[in-house]
Amino acid sequence: MSRPRTQAEYLARLVPPSVAGLNRRSLLAGAAGTGALLGTGLLAGCGGSDDDSGADAKTVSVGSNQSDPKPKDVIAKVMDGYKTSSGVTVNVNTVDHNTFQENINNYLQGKPDDVFMWFAGYRMRFFASKGLAGDVSDVWSKLNGYSDAFKKASTGDDGKQYFVPASYYPWAVFYRKSVWQQRGYQVPTTLDQLTTLSAQMKKDGLTPIAFADKDGWPAMGTFDILNLRINGYQFHVDLMAGKEAWTSDKVKKVFDTWAGLLPIHQPDSLGRTWQEAAQSLQQKKSGMYLLGLFVAQQFNADEQDDLDFFTFPEIDPSIGAKALDAPIDGYMMARKPKSEGAAKKLLEYVGSKDAANIVVKNDPSTLVANTGADTSGYTALQKKAAELVGSATEIAQFLDRDTRPDFASTVIIPAIQQFIKNPKDISGLLTSIENQKKSIFTE
């Protein structure tokens, strides 16, 4: 206490002996100092984590969105395989699947991992054209076992490759063999057969087609397949790219057809998750379910053999039924990896058939993209799925992977839910979509 005053002395008496040794003001100054230090510390922390930026090619980092236990384990095994073959350690940073997706913009503009997992299609081309992904064309010159469809799906707008496919899964109509055998149902190959079959199922007390759209994206699969069957693959691509008008008669026909099919779909779909819909199939309450191969997750191990599927039937004979949605997951390279050489070597490995073999051995729920892989370990369902995709003339990626994410999530999801709520006002709905599309697709 430099200047003893009565008030100061009074205050000093209030200070407990444990801190009385400290001057009151220096305490405050100290607190402010600590605050400032903490502040700068935090800020430094935000920009940090590049301490190991030296050209040490002994490690390479991978950002993974495979956060479920099973796929996470598979990724770990693949990376172990790389370590044994090359001696380079791979640091896998696993982030929750949805969180990874939602943060992707910031992630890629910040300090992304050398290699990260992502999706083929518009979502890949978007980041490639924004300069946020690295060109991996020279990796592709060393890759074997990929069909042209996969190479096309890995190519950016500028004709260079930015993506290495790892796995994919088709969308199809799933059903339980035991139920169909018991009732003598036949796989429908035309829309008429599908509606006849559905009428029979209703008579038999089944919900013909399980359906759920609480999360907004599953019904995109229905829209996609109807659009592919009615208007074909090229129209799908152009519509997704914003080149075709949503108010056109072609799109209107898709929604009209869908409106006609809604009565054979499970009602009240907007409150149901896809898991619940899949369980209605599993519990033999529904006859069919249009979903991705991952529907198998909702079935017990001893029921896997009872699960079968067929591709969505033909609607227009001149278009056929050969196109389908089969989203591809894979790897991309950051725009400025710490060591480009190390990143590309890893990409070469994950695209190789050795890596694919590890995946086949460990994960029965996806298909590997590399055709050179030894697929004798596939389940019957996997084999059939691989055949289906192999025979497809065109492979679409799924609505929200083939178009701008902002358009898919803020326009299409509410619009499709609106359609399911009120299937009558289709032209009003399409006008609304078209107006919003024009506002979003400005470039």
Add this chain to the structure above:
Amino acid sequence: MSDLPLIQADRAVPPPAAATSKGGRGRRLRLLSRTDRVVITLMVLVPLLLVVALVWLPAAATVLLSGTDWDGIGPIGEIDWVGLKNYDDVVNIYPPFVPAVQNNLLWLAALFVVATPFGMFLAVLLDKELRGSRFYQTALYLPVVLSLALIGFVWQLIYSRDQGLLNAVLGTNTDWYGDPNVNIWAVLFAAGWRHVGYIMLLYLAGLKGVDPSLREAAAVDGASEPATFFRVVFPVMRPINIIVLVVTVIESLRAFDLVWVINKGRNGLELLSALVTSNVVGEASRIGFGSALATIMLVVSLVFITVYLTTVMREDRR
């Protein structure tokens, strides 16, 4: 003309001479040492900087960004200015906007008319020192403590159409989450469930602080229980009442978590906050458009904040 002398008196003061001014500064120096001034400057500057950096700059940036079509990628210098186009789009071609405004207002009304009074009522009951009041208190406050993810899960178990408790007990087939005419009420019930506990605890704390002699005096004067509450206790609790009111308004404006957990604020559960999030956060990155929505929300909040602040300040002056 009455103020003339004042002016004259003012002017009568001679302009301070250089010497006097120096002396004055010297005297102040003795009152506030150098350390004092540094500490005071720091104490003012640090919070000020924090507020400016964490509140005002982001708010101003939001307003500025709402005039652009930025998608969150690329340098700030390349952002295109689009004027009021985003606002035009929000109002004219964005279907979820009007339902969102309606739902926010409905939320405010429901919390204000039902949940808040009910929470206060429970607090008054618990204040009576019933048997097991600790248990009730904990049970009612629990929803506030539970994590958001858990709350979403709990209500999913109850409201699920095919597997939910409610439909199983009632034997109905109501699509509690999917039917846009029903789900807002289902969610409001869940939100109220949480809000009641929050208000109850706040109010209970206030009730415990009321001087018991006031009640005794009222009882001696022969006032009934309700009259004691409404005429004596309630007016005494004015500061708590204001806090409860503010909490209610804030809670209804920032209502977000429940609808986001349920279906990301779509299909009947649109809320302004959910629309902002679905546009700005995530892969969509319609930052300009989302900022326009956020600015609208800011303006709505400002209306309430202004009303609140003017009321409080006017009454404080009185």
